[in-house]
Amino acid sequence: MGQVLVLGLISGGIYALFALGVVMVHRGTGVLTFANGEVGTAGLFLAALLVDGWTIPVPFIDNPTLPALPWALGALAAVAFAALLGCLFEVLVVRRMGVSDPVAVAVATVGLALFLLASELQIFGESPKELAAPVTGGPTIFGVIVTPTQIAGLLLAIALGFGLQAVLRRTDFGLGILAAAQDPAAVRLVGVPLSRISLTIWGAGAALAAIAALLVEPTVGILYPGYASELYVVGLAAAVIGGLNSLPGAVVGGCVLGIAQSAATRYLSDLHLPGLHFVVVLVVLLVVMLGRQLLPELIKRMDTAPSRAAEVSA
Amino acid sequence: MFLCRNSQVTHFDLPWGKRPMSRPVRTRRGGPALLLAVVLSSVAACSSAPPPPSALENTDGAAPSSAPAAGPSASASALAVPITKTLADGTKVTTVVRNGQVIVTTTKNGKTTTTTKSATGTSSAPTRTTAARSTLFTPAEDKIGITSNSITMCAHAALTYGAAFNTSDADLNVFWSAVNDNGGVYGRKVAVTYENDDYKPTTAVEAARKCKAKGIFLLLGGIGFDQIPAVRNWAEENRMLYMHHTATVKGTAGQKFSFAPLPSVERTGEAFGQLYESKYHGKKIGIIKRDGENWEPGVVAFKSYIASHGDGKMVVAETAVPQNKGNYTDDVLAMKNNGAEVVWIWDNALDAAPIVKQIRAQAYNPHMMLFPFNLTAQTLDEDAFNPALDGVAMFTAYTNGEYGGPFASYADDMKLFEAQYKKYRPNVDLAGVGGDLLFLNWSAQKALYAQFLDCGKDCTRNRFVDMLETYNKRPTSSACPLDFTDGNHRRGTEDLVFMETYRDARGKAAWRNTKMCVGRG
Numbered sequence: 001m002g003q004v005l006v007l008g009l010i011s012g013g014i015y016a017l018f019a020l021g022v023v024m025v026h027r028g029t030g031v032l033t034f035a036n037g038e039v040g041t042a043g044l045f046l047a048a049l050l051v052d053g054w055t056i057p058v059p060f061i062d063n064p065t066l067p068a069l070p071w072a073l074g075a076l077a078a079v080a081f082a083a084l085l086g087c088l089f090e091v092l093v094v095r096r097m098g099v100s101d102p103v104a105v106a107v108a109t110v111g112l113a114l115f116l117l118a119s120e121l122q123i124f125g126e127s128p129k130e131l132a133a134p135v136t137g138g139p140t141i142f143g144v145i146v147t148p149t150q151i152a153g154l155l156l157a158i159a160l161g162f163g164l165q166a167v168l169r170r171t172d173f174g175l176g177i178l179a180a181a182q183d184p185a186a187v188r189l190v191g192v193p194l195s196r197i198s199l200t201i202w203g204a205g206a207a208l209a210a211i212a213a214l215l216v217e218p219t220v221g222i223l224y225p226g227y228a229s230e231l232y233v234v235g236l237a238a239a240v241i242g243g244l245n246s247l248p249g250a251v252v253g254g255c256v257l258g259i260a261q262s263a264a265t266r267y268l269s270d271l272h273l274p275g276l277h278f279v280v281v282l283v284v285l286l287v288v289m290l291g292r293q294l295l296p297e298l299i300k301r302m303d304t305a306p307s308r309a310a311e312v313s314a
Numbered sequence: 315m316f317l318c319r320n321s322q323v324t325h326f327d328l329p330w331g332k333r334p335m336s337r338p339v340r341t342r343r344g345g346p347a348l349l350l351a352v353v354l355s356s357v358a359a360c361s362s363a364p365p366p367p368s369a370l371e372n373t374d375g376a377a378p379s380s381a382p383a384a385g386p387s388a389s390a391s392a393l394a395v396p397i398t399k400t401l402a403d404g405t406k407v408t409t410v411v412r413n414g415q416v417i418v419t420t421t422k423n424g425k426t427t428t429t430t431k432s433a434t435g436t437s438s439a440p441t442r443t444t445a446a447r448s449t450l451f452t453p454a455e456d457k458i459g460i461t462s463n464s465i466t467m468c469a470h471a472a473l474t475y476g477a478a479f480n481t482s483d484a485d486l487n488v489f490w491s492a493v494n495d496n497g498g499v500y501g502r503k504v505a506v507t508y509e510n511d512d513y514k515p516t517t518a519v520e521a522a523r524k525c526k527a528k529g530i531f532l533l534l535g536g537i538g539f540d541q542i543p544a545v546r547n548w549a550e551e552n553r554m555l556y557m558h559h560t561a562t563v564k565g566t567a568g569q570k571f572s573f574a575p576l577p578s579v580e581r582t583g584e585a586f587g588q589l590y591e592s593k594y595h596g597k598k599i600g601i602i603k604r605d606g607e608n609w610e611p612g613v614v615a616f617k618s619y620i621a622s623h624g625d626g627k628m629v630v631a632e633t634a635v636p637q638n639k640g641n642y643t644d645d646v647l648a649m650k651n652n653g654a655e656v657v658w659i660w661d662n663a664l665d666a667a668p669i670v671k672q673i674r675a676q677a678y679n680p681h682m683m684l685f686p687f688n689l690t691a692q693t694l695d696e697d698a699f700n701p702a703l704d705g706v707a708m709f710t711a712y713t714n715g716e717y718g719g720p721f722a723s724y725a726d727d728m729k730l731f732e733a734q735y736k737k738y739r740p741n742v743d744l745a746g747v748g749g750d751l752l753f754l755n756w757s758a759q760k761a762l763y764a765q766f767l768d769c770g771k772d773c774t775r776n777r778f779v780d781m782l783e784t785y786n787k788r789p790t791s792s793a794c795p796l797d798f799t800d801g802n803h804r805r806g807t808e809d810l811v812f813m814e815t816y817r818d819a820r821g822k823a824a825w826r827n828t829k830m831c832v833g834r835g
Contacts, residue, residue: 128667222693
């Protein structure tokens, strides 16, 4: 059981990191973004380029090779690059779509993901690459070797989940973000710079995706275009489980899914159920969604039951 | 236990001279097509004619002759294409046409004799006067895609993933470029085009439709356990002659329009069982398998085989993973916790690499069996050793520039392959991650070329089917023997190749053969 928890939290940390970016953007703009997996991967490619001193595939220049930089610098560049991508998307696409339905913007994020995927394929090819982990080794917990990046991923997810939540609720800028998502027109009328808020949200969401990709890569072991797609899909599910607007909820959702999958692998593999990996995600989603619908009604009934009993007895 | 079929080896040497380089025949540009290569390789594997090293010796600058030539193969002589034939007693007979002369070189017991005679009056390509036995195609369908000066084919393949192997579709037509520059097939230029199936069944059927719209003679199918069954059904409904890569036998009863030169999914799973029994009999084994109905028959065959050898209870763990799962730590731990000493990774090349890495990351060092692609080995590098990985493949290993030891028996093919790429696609990195796949593709095309030669000058679709259904040869030195004569379209060969990882002369992790052409035994 201990091992299931450890394995579940490792996976959960990964899902949570991706889910945080989803929630961040959704909370601030009402848009469900599908691009963050690929935005993070693009950042990761840049980090690998800088850290491993790759030869740059630039036409007309004879194999320029970059000097290898420390992992931290590569990671910083990756996060900055991803943030820049997010900001560019906001300026070039989202802003031009004006007051479009969030669904239309969501579709545009699919376009961004495909564009980035195609660009990565074109520039780097799909041959798997490797970005050496910043630190190796790690403790053995319940028989599982847990790497420092896995621990960092989980801790960072928790810290970001609760930290960003606090920022949103307790700072003027954060409140402006929340208000902008609820009523953009009113926010604009009271003088809050809506465009700056939108820019910040898209940039921050993309930066979170890069952080997630950087911390996930040592677990996967390799990177290639689209490598985070499956993880990101489960991250989306984690965000939905968390309520889509709750950053701590995204962390919890990620951990719940991670533990559920780990338990299923441990206890249900012998049943040889096809699609078990996805069935688990679906079942957890259904349980949570139904629970969210039915629980308030149940509580309401429980509240009204004593008063009815009192009425009857009276 | 493992039976390697020793059939007569027949080579058709292509004496590419120093003609001006011509563009490869292709229609699509951009998408890499690794799988395609594999598809073709499967096709090739079932055909019969690879060019040996003698072709490389033909470097006198003379343009390939178009005059008819005498020689061991009438069809080849009609093309003025040199032929090397290895007889049952080991005698090697090579026939080359130069400047109107037929030069026959015979090598026996290390002794070589050469005779020269005029080519005048020699035989030409086989010309059939009898009707084809097959009536699969109507007269209206029989000559689709083949004219007096062209043969057109089309392949569906996961071009999207070709980039993984640094290959493009232009890299895949080198063999046909060389054939076309040397007169084509009985004067017919060969054009092969590619349609991206995106590694998805529905897209594959759409790609097949696009191919058919081009009026092709033959549809080729690249790697894709999930795509091929869908296209196979489509081909049956649409009366399309279809040659495809490895796929399940399941669901093929009564199908007539498709042929599979390579071993089936079921047979491949069984071959992994043979590898396990030959090296790890009695050891606990765990299976990390792709979650999918077209992958499962391989696992069933594997388990059935090892059960028949008393190891049925040795499977101590089994987990099914979706494509591109990313984090396999829980699957790895399932293997480790159950004490699996051997792990069989039944998944594709891209997903196998992270699984192996994550196994090593858990300080777990079981023996591992997987599909042997250089892409995986080079990606894994150090992780591909201690212990070395084991592989089972439908093709032979390729390491650029190494012709001895496990490569010696088909070094002629390797040298010709490298010479052609040097001429037509000099920038392709044959020592890189895609070199083995390009060789596999090339070998398959060479085999297909040989089949077209066997089909004859008056080849039609029905005659092609006739040829296939009577085919029982070793198509190239780098392929295993093929035999369709039992009437089973799904069993061109049941031979697979066992491999292991090693460090090549460049220091790269690569694969080498440990057992060639392992049959059911």
